[in-house]
Amino acid sequence: MDLAISPEILALLVCPVSGQRLRLATAEELLLFTLGEEDGGALLTEDLSVAYPVRDGFPILVESERLERQSKP
Template sequence: MTLEKDDIDPKLLEILVCPLTKSTLRYDRANQELISDDAGLAFPIRDGVPIMLVDEARRLDAQE
């Protein structure tokens, strides 16, 4: 499997969890975010590095 420039390593995604709820995360490739559906937060990925800080996360609205 070849990773595109903006892809996150699947092995990394397997071990990362939401820092608030400890639930699994969903990768949103288009927005370069890791989504915690349980917490309603989207954690940004900057330069290929997930920023797993609640203070840096974007709150999801009801439609997301």
């Protein structure tokens, strides 16, 4: 997956609920949230418990849009 979020911007992004840093999800990690690469990707919290979708290259950092993990990694 090739999301166009620069490392500088990514370093500034945090979960609006927990304050944890966010990072890009791998294709395998997307499956934990019932997402696939075709969904546009996601940003994960450090503890891998929450994902925020990325739509059209923009991370959706809104609490009501967050996805909770479906199973343990």
